[in-house]
Amino acid sequence: RRARARALGQAAGFRLVAGDPIGARDIAREAISVARQVSATSEEAFAMGVLGWSEAVTGDPDSGIAIYRGALSLAEELGGVEGIALGHANLAALLDEVGRTEEALAAAIEGYRVAERLGVARTYGGALLATASKGQFDLGRWVEAAASADEGLALDPVGSAAAALHIARARVDSNQGRFDAAEGHVRIAGELRPSGYGQARLALLGAIIDLAMLQGRLGLIRAAVDGAIGDLVPTPRALPDPAVAWIAWSAL
Numbered sequence: 001r002r003a004r005a006r007a008l009g010q011a012a013g014f015r016l017v018a019g020d021p022i023g024a025r026d027i028a029r030e031a032i033s034v035a036r037q038v039s040a041t042s043e044e045a046f047a048m049g050v051l052g053w054s055e056a057v058t059g060d061p062d063s064g065i066a067i068y069r070g071a072l073s074l075a076e077e078l079g080g081v082e083g084i085a086l087g088h089a090n091l092a093a094l095l096d097e098v099g100r101t102e103e104a105l106a107a108a109i110e111g112y113r114v115a116e117r118l119g120v121a122r123t124y125g126g127a128l129l130a131t132a133s134k135g136q137f138d139l140g141r142w143v144e145a146a147a148s149a150d151e152g153l154a155l156d157p158v159g160s161a162a163a164a165l166h167i168a169r170a171r172v173d174s175n176q177g178r179f180d181a182a183e184g185h186v187r188i189a190g191e192l193r194p195s196g197y198g199q200a201r202l203a204l205l206g207a208i209i210d211l212a213m214l215q216g217r218l219g220l221i222r223a224a225v226d227g228a229i230g231d232l233v234p235t236p237r238a239l240p241d242p243a244v245a246w247i248a249w250s251a252l
Helices: 002-017 021-037 041-057 061-078 081-097 101-118 121-138 142-153 159-175 179-192 199-215 218-231 243-251
Strands: none
Touching: 002 021, 002 041, 021 041, 041 061, 041 081, 061 081, 081 101, 081 121, 101 121, 121 142, 121 159, 142 159, 159 179, 159 199, 179 199, 199 218, 199 243, 218 243
């Protein structure tokens, strides 16, 4: 039964990443039920995280966030470094996903302190500082947004965390007229995660559009919008990422 709970949880996670939070929600509930029958706390925590995210993005953010926080509490009880750090990183990202920017920023800052304490600042800390920078930018705190992005980049991060930090820095540079610097960050972000990587790709396209709009480069805007539309090949029950709204506004 423990193996079944783990398999169900992973299946739910794959559904969520594939853009089907409704399907993920149903499978995650079954995984939690099986996990509780055999006191498989690790498997329960993982499935609760998937369920919490799914609930939050399908119309019940209060319930979803509460479930997700419950999963994080279980991860902290288990004491696994990766589970705790990942839990904090995803909590901040989830709060940002449902538009709770102030809460997302607070969670990202708290999560970064946890990542530092656990010795994983270079990996999970980079993702948390990227979320913090995004929140600060969205709240109009651009000096702080630039500082958070720079602090994250100074950690020499890799992969998606590095890409997110370069995207965050590009947004600040674009809107403060440092177009050459912004282009450099956008280029590096694209090289780190070139194509087909879900939310991060939409964020990159948003940064490209942001820069192009400020430069008056309509052809580049159209190309980026076409790229975003081309990526929207949802499963029957998929929900569009909120980043699509910014891209759609830019297209209009």
